[in-house]
Every structure is written in structure tokens, then in C-alpha cells.
Amino acid sequence: MSFFFPNKSKCSICQLAIEEYKDAVLLGYIEADAYPELLKYARSFAHRHCFNNWSNNQDFIDASFSLVKNYNNQSTNIIGPYLSIDKNDNILRIKDYYSIFEFEIRVEDLGEIRNNFNLLISDELDSINFNDWNISKKETEYILQQVNENTIIDEIHISLNRFEEIIQFLNESDT
Numbered sequence: 001m002s003f004f005f006p007n008k009s010k011c012s013i014c015q016l017a018i019e020e021y022k023d024a025v026l027l028g029y030i031e032a033d034a035y036p037e038l039l040k041y042a043r044s045f046a047h048r049h050c051f052n053n054w055s056n057n058q059d060f061i062d063a064s065f066s067l068v069k070n071y072n073n074q075s076t077n078i079i080g081p082y083l084s085i086d087k088n089d090n091i092l093r094i095k096d097y098y099s100i101f102e103f104e105i106r107v108e109d110l111g112e113i114r115n116n117f118n119l120l121i122s123d124e125l126d127s128i129n130f131n132d133w134n135i136s137k138k139e140t141e142y143i144l145q146q147v148n149e150n151t152i153i154d155e156i157h158i159s160l161n162r163f164e165e166i167i168q169f170l171n172e173s174d175t
């Protein structure tokens with residue numbers, strides 16, 4: 001377990017302290033065999049900005065997704081490139097290894113949430129809320145904010161193409 005300390009936890013890429021959790025991303029486990037030089041970054045915090053602009057960005061994403069593809073357990077269902085759904089009892093955990101985020105949805109809420117996602121990407125809704133997430137569409141990206149008592153605790157920016165691809169795979173998954 002990695003713990004984040006504001007202004008203390010260091011970015012494994014630029015080595016500077018990370019001010020707030022919403023600026024950070026916790027990098028996942030990776031398949032080390034093919035990418036031994038990246039092993040030291042697994043389970044480390046980095047600035048999202050540093051991760052997105054990192055020369056090893058695509059290799060790290062591949063190393064992390066390759067681990068899931070090759071060694072996943074039976075509850076993990078790969079539904080698209082860099083995207084999986086875990087099902088545990090009544091809870092679906094949707095994980096994106098590309099932008100590195102995950103959220104949980106109750107099975108009985110999936111239909112309504114899918115419907116709202118589709119309204120968002122077709123511009124019929126400006127933003128949607130579920131659980132503690134708010135998702136809105138801007139000109140060139142979607143912004144996912146996790147909010148707790150009016151404070152933004154996490155914020156993730158995803159390109160229009162990638163977000164719409166995620167929704168397409170969610171629509172097609174038979175979970």
C-alpha cells in the first residue's frame with residue numbers, strides 16, 4: 001500500500017514533491033520481464049502531468065496492461081484496449097490503464113449510468129454525476145472530478161476520443 005502525503009510524496013519522474021493528491025497518479029503494477037527498467041516506477045506516485053508527458057508513458061501503459069492481460073484472475077474481464085471490468089458480487093470496478101483511473105458501479109445502476117454517459121457524449125447533458133464523481137465535457141477533453149464535501153480530491157483529464165472509446169466498450173460489454 002502506498003500512502004500519499006501532500007507536499008511530501010515525491011514524483012518518481014521529476015523527483016519534486018507533489019502538492020495535492022489531485023495532481024498525482026499512483027502508477028500500477030507492471031509485467032517486469034519485458035520492461036525491467038520500468039520496474040522501479042511500479043506502485044510509485046507521479047504527477048499526472050509528468051506521467052502524461054513522460055518518454056516512457058506508452059511503454060509503462062503497455063507493461064501495466066500486459067500484466068492484467070496475461071495474469072488476470074477470473075473475475076477480470078478485458079473489454080477493450082487498456083480497459084477492464086472486475087466483477088465482485090454486486091460491484092463492477094471499471095479500470096482504465098491508459099489514463100490510470102478506476103471507478104465502481106453497482107450492477108443495478110449500470111443501465112442508468114450507461115444511458116447518462118451516452119447523453120453526455122451526444123451533448124444532450126452537460127455533465128453527469130454518479131457516486132462522488134462529476135464528469136463534464138470541455139472542448140478538447142472530458143474532465144472527471146471526484147468530489148468530497150465540495151473539495152475536489154481527484155481530477156483526471158481524458159481526451160474526447162479516449163473517453164468516447166471507453167463508453168463504446170462499456171456499451172458493448174455484456175456485464
Ligand SMILES: [Zn+2]
Nearest residue numbers: 011014047050
Ligand atoms: Zn513530476
